[in-house]
Each structure stands twice: as structure tokens, then as C-alpha cells.
Amino acid sequence: MKKYILTLMVMQFFASLSFSQNDIDAMRYSQLTFGGTARFASMAGSMGALGGDISTLSFNPAGIAIFRKTELSITPSVFSQTTTSNYNSSITSDQKLNFNLGNIGLVASFQLNEEKSKGWVSLNFGLGYNRTNSFHSRSIVESYNTTSSLLDVFVANANGHPDTDFDGFSTGLAWKAWLINPIAGDSLNYNHVISNYGELQRKSVETRGSMGETAISFGGNYKNKLFLGGTIGVVRVRYNEESVYEEIDEKDTIANFKSFSYTQNLNTQGNGINLKIGFIYKATDWFRVGGAIHTPTSIILKDEYSSSMKSDLEGNNKYDEASENGVFDYAVTTPFRAIASAGFIINKIAVLNAEYEYVDYSDARLSSNPNVFAEVNTMIRSNYTSTNNLRFGGEVRLDPFAVRLGYALYGSPFKNGENKNATRSSYSAGVGFRENNYFLDFAYVYTMYSQNNYLYNPSITNAVENKYTNSSFMLSLGVRF
Numbered sequence: 001m002k003k004y005i006l007t008l009m010v011m012q013f014f015a016s017l018s019f020s021q022n023d024i025d026a027m028r029y030s031q032l033t034f035g036g037t038a039r040f041a042s043m044a045g046s047m048g049a050l051g052g053d054i055s056t057l058s059f060n061p062a063g064i065a066i067f068r069k070t071e072l073s074i075t076p077s078v079f080s081q082t083t084t085s086n087y088n089s090s091i092t093s094d095q096k097l098n099f100n101l102g103n104i105g106l107v108a109s110f111q112l113n114e115e116k117s118k119g120w121v122s123l124n125f126g127l128g129y130n131r132t133n134s135f136h137s138r139s140i141v142e143s144y145n146t147t148s149s150l151l152d153v154f155v156a157n158a159n160g161h162p163d164t165d166f167d168g169f170s171t172g173l174a175w176k177a178w179l180i181n182p183i184a185g186d187s188l189n190y191n192h193v194i195s196n197y198g199e200l201q202r203k204s205v206e207t208r209g210s211m212g213e214t215a216i217s218f219g220g221n222y223k224n225k226l227f228l229g230g231t232i233g234v235v236r237v238r239y240n241e242e243s244v245y246e247e248i249d250e251k252d253t254i255a256n257f258k259s260f261s262y263t264q265n266l267n268t269q270g271n272g273i274n275l276k277i278g279f280i281y282k283a284t285d286w287f288r289v290g291g292a293i294h295t296p297t298s299i300i301l302k303d304e305y306s307s308s309m310k311s312d313l314e315g316n317n318k319y320d321e322a323s324e325n326g327v328f329d330y331a332v333t334t335p336f337r338a339i340a341s342a343g344f345i346i347n348k349i350a351v352l353n354a355e356y357e358y359v360d361y362s363d364a365r366l367s368s369n370p371n372v373f374a375e376v377n378t379m380i381r382s383n384y385t386s387t388n389n390l391r392f393g394g395e396v397r398l399d400p401f402a403v404r405l406g407y408a409l410y411g412s413p414f415k416n417g418e419n420k421n422a423t424r425s426s427y428s429a430g431v432g433f434r435e436n437n438y439f440l441d442f443a444y445v446y447t448m449y450s451q452n453n454y455l456y457n458p459s460i461t462n463a464v465e466n467k468y469t470n471s472s473f474m475l476s477l478g479v480r481f
Contacts, residue, residue, distance in 0.1 A: 021303065021330055021373070023380045026364035027413060028135070029211065029237060029299055030334040033447075034059075034391070034408065034426075035131035036103045037075050038476040042430025042443035043393025044406025046353045048341030049290035051227065051280055054105040057215035058130040060278035060292040060339060061229035065219035067124050070108045073439075073478035077102035077131070079470065083139035086465040087201075087455070090143035098136040100210065102474050104129050121224055126217040133211040134470075135239050141455065141464050142202035148460040149199065149247060150262065151192035154180050156457075158190045169323045170262075173309035177319040179260055193257050193313060194247070202246045203455055209238035209268075227280040235272035235297055241265070245455070258312040265306050272299030272332075278339075290341035296363070297334040302327065330368040335359050352394045360386035361413040387411030393428075402432040404443075418463065424449035430474075441476040 034045025036055025047053055048060040054073055056063025077100050084093045105128020113121050154174040158166060163182075166172035174180045180192045214236070219229030241264070248259040278292030308322040337359050344352040361384035366373040393406035406428040414420050430443035447470040452463040 021328065021366055022376050023364075023383055025301075026332055026334075026366055026376075026380055027361065027384065028239070029297075029332050030359075030361055030364045031410075031413070032132045032211070033134070035077075035133075035212075037073060037478075038102075038430055038441035038443035038474040039395075039404065039432060041102075041445050041472065041474050042404040042406060042428050042432075042441070043353065043395060044391045044408040044426055044428045044445075046341070046355045046391035046393035046406055046408070047343075048278075048292065048339055048353065048355045049280055049288040049343030050341075050351055050353050051290075054107055054126060054128045055103060055130055057105070057126050057128050057217040057229075057231050058132065058213050058233065058276070060280070060290050060341065061215075061217045061231035061276050062219060062227045062278040062280040062290060062292070064107055064124045064126045064217050064229045065122070065221045065227035066280070067107045067109045068111075068122070069480040070106070071478060071480050072106045073103065073476055075101070075103035075474050075476040077475075078473045079134050079136060080472075081134075081137045081468060081470045083137060084467045084469075085139055085141045087141045088143035088145065088462055092140045092142055094138045094140045094204070096136045096138040096206070098134065098208075100131060100134070101129070102131045102472075103476065105215070117223055119223065121221040124217075124219045124221075126215065126219070128215050128217075129212055130215060131210055131212045132235075135207050135209040135211075137468075138204075138206045139466065140202070140204045142200060144198060145201050145461070146197050149192065149194050149197060150201075150245060150456050151179055151194055151247075151260075152460060153456050155190050155192050160188055162188065169264075169305070169307045169326065173262070173307060173321045173323060176321040177260065177309045177311040178313065178317070179309070179311050193311075195255055195257075196253065198249075198251060198253050199247045199257075200250045201455060202248070203243065205241065205243040207242075208240045212236050225282050227282075229278050231276040233274045233276060233297070235274065235299060237268065237270040237272070237299060237301065239266070239268040256314040258314065260309065260311040263308045267304045268301055270299050270301035270332075272297045274298075280343075286345045288343040288345070290339075290343065292339045294337040294339075296336050299332045299334070300329070301332060302329050328368075330366060330373075333365045333367070335361055335363040348397075350394065350396045353392070355391040355393075357389040357391070358386065359389065359413075362386070362415070383415060383417075384413050385415040387413055400434055402434065404428075404430045404432065418452050422449060422451045437480050439476070439478045439480075441474075441478075443472075443474040443476075445472040445474075446470070447472075 040055035051063025051066035107126040214234040217231040274297040280290040391408040408426040410424040412422040426447040432441040
């Protein structure tokens with residue numbers, strides 16, 4: 001099994017060198033966070049059996065049927081991520097800050113029946129935007145390496161091939177920059193310019209972008225006991241990544257070599273669609289149950305990518321090579337989701353909600369025309385697994401103020417390997433001020449998780465241990481009429 005996992009990691013690495021779409025893309029667009037309003041976030045996104053918040057349109061759309069007034073809200077947000085990396089016992093840290101719009105939306109309520117215990121009491125319509133994931137991050141990794149180089153990977157990739165077969169986004173650039181060369185008398189096997197190891201290795205990665213959903217929702221209140229709702233979700237994806245890898249002879253111990261750098265740029269944009277349906281049932285005045293299912297989201301994506309390589313060799317031999325601009329169209333289908341919730345109303349002064357979410361990440365798929373992803377989809381089925389996600393939220397009402405707390409635990413999507421236990425935890429808190437016709441809410445969410453990756457081939461280099469901490473500050477302003 002360990003040998004099989006290692007093989008998959010090697011395949012992932014070579015895919016990333018040539019910008020091939022792989023299982024990492026499927027995971028990136030399948031994992032969601034609880035964006036939206038400050039009230040929703042301060043309860044860790046756990047409102048599936050409570051409703052009455054516009055964020056529920058993207059989770060349990062039956063929540064729209066709880067509204068009794070027309071409501072308009074907007075939520076600006078500040079997101080900060082810190083990444084701390086440990087590579088060969090060298091610890092580095094970097095941070096990224098982002099200002100964004102977490103939510104904006106309108107719910108319109110239409111009363112049908114003044115007698116709340118008979119027939120359909122109201123029909124509601126909602127149109128809103130909820131931010132469902134942030135891709136903003138910045139990391140830096142560096143350490144001396146006395147055993148290997150990225151050039152070893154380029155050499156392994158080149159061996160047995162003429163230079164006309166080299167990948168123009170990776171190995172071909174190393175060839176043009178005189179970093180790999182044919183062995184004398186053997187035009188199909190190669191060596192590289194680092195004669196002895198000990199170089200400083202550094203990699204910095206900055207990512208930007210987000211996923212957001214425009215939710216078009218309808219809901220109905222039947223006898224003030226059963227609340228039904230449905231959402232058509234229109235998903236928008238923006239993802240940008242720039243990574244710069246460097247090897248530097250800082251100690252001046254490597255003959256005929258000073259440094260090289262390898263830069264990769266990726267810009268991805270796309271749109272998708274899904275359907276959500278849900279219910280909330282008021283069993284008693286103090287207890288409610290809720291449930292929702294989300295169809296897979298089909299996202300049509302377009303990748304634009306390029307790479308470049310610079311080398312600085314002894315004797316003022318400097319080379320600067322760049323690839324062509326690449327473009328590729330493909331689709332990602334994210335997994336089906338199922339959510340079950342239980343809500344408690346305590347003497348009209350407090351509410352509690354507990355929520356369970358099931359997601360099987362091994363069901364994610366990539367596709368294209370013609371389809372070139374059979375091997376990648378096999379990797380997805382082998383690498384990933386189902387997760388059990390839990391969210392808990394509570395609110396105490398001290399009219400006109402409210403105090404809220406929440407906690408969410410997301411299971412690791414990895415089936416095997418060192419990231420098998422890579423769970424994600426979020427702690428949230430918030431306060432609110434509410435009058436009949438307006439409200440003001442504030443939330444803070446702290447998220448932490450760990451995940452290992454590799455600078456290059458995991459069979460010849462050590463893992464990079466990454467710890468991520470995210471902070472989100474949200475402020476919601478809303479009016480009712």
C-alpha cells in the first residue's frame with residue numbers, strides 16, 4: 001500500500017510540473033466553507049433546522065420559508081491566512097490578507113393566509129450571493145538540501161527521450177537554460193549542472209481567488225409546521241496561482257553553478273450549476289428537524305498557464321527561457337452532499353442547532369472532450385474517501401442583543417497516507433443587535449488544519465509539514481420591511 005501511495009504522489013508531482021489537471025483540482029473545488037452572513041458564520045454555519053437567515057439558501061433552502069418579512073442584507077468580510085511550514089527542520093511563515101464580500105441578498109415574503117394553522121401560510125422568494133470558499137494564501141518554504149535537487153526530476157523525466165520530446169513547460173525549459181545536458185556520447189541520457197548537493201532550496205506560492213454561489217430560491221410555509229425550499233445555485237470560480245521555486249549556491253560550494261529559478265503561473269475561471277432541496281419540520285414549539293440534499297455541481301473551467309526558467313551559471317552564463325501560453329478547457333463534477341439537522345428553541349431566549357453533513361470526495365470527477373482523465377479519476381477514487389462533517393451553533397437572545405458561538409469539524413478527505421488525519425476545525429463567535437426593522441451582526445471565525453506536501457518527487461525529498469490558520473471577520477448590515 002505504501003508503494004502504491006508513493007506512486008500516486010509521484011504522478012501528482014509530474015502532473016503539476018506540466019500543468020496537467022489532476023485530483024488536486026477536483027479537491028480544490030469540492031471542499032466548501034461556511035461563508036455568508038455574520039450571524040450564520042458565528043454559529044459555524046449550523047442553522048439547518050432553524051432557518052431565517054439568507055445564508056441557508058446555500059445549505060438548507062427550506063430556511064427561506066421561515067422568513068415572515070422581506071429582508072435585505074450585505075456582509076463585507078476580512079480574511080487572513082497564515083501558513084507555517086517546516087522543511088528539513090527549517091521553519092518559515094507567511095501571511096495573506098483579503099477584503100471581500102461574504103454575502104449580499106434579498107428575501108421577499110408573500111403572506112397567503114392570515115390563519116397560521118391552515119394551508120399555505122406564505123410563499124417566499126430569495127436571491128442572494130454567498131461566498132463558499134477562499135483561495136487566498138501565501139506560503140514560503142526554504143532549507144538546505146544535501147541529498148537531491150529538482151534537477152534530478154528533470155533528468156529522470158528526460159532520460160530515454162530526445163530533446164524534441166521534452167515538455168515545454170518544465171523539462172524543456174531546463175534543457176534550454178543549460179541546466180540539464182546530454183551525457184557525452186549518449187544523446188538519450190542526461191545529467192545536470194549541480195555536481196554536489198548542498199544548495200539552498202526555496203519555494204514561495206501565492207494563490208488568490210474564491211468560489212461563490214448566486215442562489216435563486218423558493219420556499220413555502222405549510223400550516224406553520226412544514227417548511228419546504230429549493231435553490232438553483234449558480235457557482236462562480238476564480239483561482240490564480242503563482243509559484244516560484246529556486247535553488248541557490250549560497251555557500252559557494254558547487255562548481256559552475258550559482259542559481260536557477262522556475263516560475264509557474266496558473267489562471268482558472270469557470271461557472272457551474274447545482275440544485276438543492278430541503279425541509280424543516282416543527283415537531284413541537286421547542287424542537288425542529290431539518291434535512292437537505294445537494295446535487296453534484298458541474299463546473300466548466302478554463303485554465304490559462306505559462307512557466308519560465310532562469311539560470312545563472314559560472315562565467316556570466318545566464319539564461320532566461322519562457323514557455324508558450326497554454327489553454328485547456330475541462331469540467332469538474334463535485335460530490336453529492338446530504339445534511340441532517342436538529343434545532344432546539346429554549347424558552348424563546350436561546351436556540352441551538354446540531355448538524356451532520358455527508359460528502360464522499362471519491363465521487364468527484366474530471367472530464368473533457370475528448371476525455372483524457374481516466375487515470376486521474378482512478379486516482380481520485382483511490383486517494384479520497386467520504387467524510388462526516390459536524391457543525392454546532394447556539395445563540396442567546398438578550399433583546400435587543402444576541403450572543404452566538406459555534407464549532408465545526410470537517411473530516412479528512414484523504415483515504416490513506418500521511419494526510420489521512422488532516423481534519424479541519426473552526427471556532428466561531430459573534431454578537432448582534434436587532435430591532436424590528438434593522439439589524440447589525442459581527443462574527444469572528446478561527447480555522448486551523450495541517451497538511452503535508454512535497455517540493456518535488458517524494459521518493460527523493462522530505463515532506464513539507466504545513467500548518468494553516470485562518471481568521472475571518474464579518475460585519476452584516478440588514479433591513480426588514
